[in-house]
Amino acid sequence: MSERPLLTATAITRHYGTHVGCEDVSLDIHEGxxxxxxGESGSGKTTLLNCLAQRLAVTSGQVSYRMRDGETRDLASLTEAERRFLMRTDWGFVHQNPADGLRMRVSAGANIGERLMAVGDRHYGRIRETADDWLSRVEIPGLRIDDRPTAFSGGMRQRLQIARNLVTHPRLVFMDEPTGGLDVSVQARLLDLLRGLVDALGLSAIIVTHDLAVARLLSHRMIVMKNGRVVETGLTDRVLDDPRHPYTQLLVASILEV
Known part of the structure; x- marks a missing residue:
């Protein structure tokens, strides 16, 4: 495992006209x-995630990534074809609304198979076998392999989206409120599943959430955002158990009062 960061962001800023999405954010993330x-709604966390994942152009700043060949590249220098290939193979992106990350009119197996085909697999039997294996890993019965996501519950759709993202063994996964909109019991199951997969696969992940319990369960480090800026950063347990910034203290206190 390299000591160099997998992804580094330097002074990331994104403005929407006169509105600040995020301002002067620097961070890095290492393998595993x-x-x-x-942060609260409107804090800039999703804007930052989309800038890091190259889904949104930055106003200023730089995002660089260490490729599988060991070369660290400024992502702004990639061609569109290189960027698309990176997103389909080495990266994953889990949307809050699984319908945004799935093809709803094709089968569950085809949703997973598409990612495999993006990395060159053309053997139908092997693709179907791998899809069946991944459905099992995310606790979806194999007999549902030919069903469309439209026939799935919200929790099953989210698990299918996770399988679709992880089947190519990406090194970095971006997650935007992955448990948002789900019932509490479904959230708990999904979190257990995510934690197990992240640990088993040695994934790196960047997770946006307003739920501090999700952050504590899944993350090693965290950054707290307010009005587009980072107000606190550190090891997750330290930040939640001993928050230094008044805004972080307010967030933690509001959870404790619930």
């Missing part, structure tokens, strides 16, 4: 590390 970005 999970970073949580937390």
């Amino acid at each position: 590390e999970v970073l949580a970005i937390v």
Whole structure:
């Protein structure tokens, strides 16, 4: 495992006209590390995630990534084809609404198989066998392999989206409120599943969440955002058990009062 960061962001800024999405944010993430970005709605956390994942152009700043060949590249220098290939293979992106990350009109197996085909697998039997294996890993019965996601519950759709993302063994996964909108019992199951997969696969992940319990369960480090800026950063347990910034103290206190 390299000591060099997998991804480094330097002074990331994104403006929407006169509105600040995020301002002067710097961070890095190493292999096998999970970073949580937390804050209230409108804090800039999703804007930052989309800038890091190259889904949104930055106003200023730089995001660089260490490729599988060991070369660290400024992501702004990639061609569109290189960027698409990176997103389909080495990266994953889990949306809050699974319908945004799935093809709803094709089968569960085809959703997983598409990612495999993106890395060159063309053997139908092997693709179907791998899809069946991944459905099992995310606790979806294999007999549902030919069902479309439209026939799935919200929790099953989210688990299918996770399988679709992880089947190519990405090194970095971006997650935008992965448990948002799910019932509490479904959230708990999904979190247990995510934690197990992250540990088993040695994934790096950047997770946006407003739920501090999710951050504590899944992340090693966290950054706290307010009005587009980072107000506190550190090891997750330290930040939650001994918050230094008044805003972080307020967030933690509001959870304790619930």
